[in-house]
Amino acid sequence: MIWDDTLTKRIIQGDKTAFEICYRQLSPFVYSAIYKVCQDKELSKDIVQETFITAYRKANELKHDTNMLAWLKRVAFNQTINTLKRQNRFDDDSEVQNKVDTSDSVETVVENERLFLFILSKVSLSERIILWLYFVEQYKHHEIAELMGKSLSYSKLVVSRTISSLKKSPALAEVINA
DSSP states (O other): OOOOHHHHHHHHTTOHHHHHHHHHHHHHHHHHHHHHHHOOHHHHHHHHHHHHHHHHHHGGGOOTTOOHHHHHHHHHHHHHHHHHHHTTOSOOOTTOOSOOOOSSOHHHHOOSHHHHHHHHHTSOHHHHHHHIIIIISOOOHHHHHHHHTOOHHHHHHHHHHHHHHHHTOHHHHHHHHO
């Protein structure tokens, strides 16, 4: 995807045509990111719409050198998390303990896209969001904690425990050896 930075400047100035171009070019990428996290087509479509409405309202806050897709994804994930919280769709994560096992190398487990998508399909919604934000969007643990309304150690713990438990999964061995 090639983004024309002059469109960002036009969007900041309130150009509706530039924003429409932005929507047509970038909404599929935003939808894909949201869908991979929440795995609900209709909800993902709704969140994309809300994302672009929010982005349109806040466009004047952008800087001219802003990476538009990265900014839209950040708006989208904020919108996703807020929507899921309002709908009480997060699983009860009370079983997560306050202990982080750092002996496992997370990077060695997440070697390719197929493996990562398999992992996402086997975890809870809140774990899926945290893993997506951490590995794909490269959010820092403190940013994830802030978005999720949890402690800093919570994000670290979810990543570590989820990967540890999946390492022991026989289904994971099948995917790796396939």
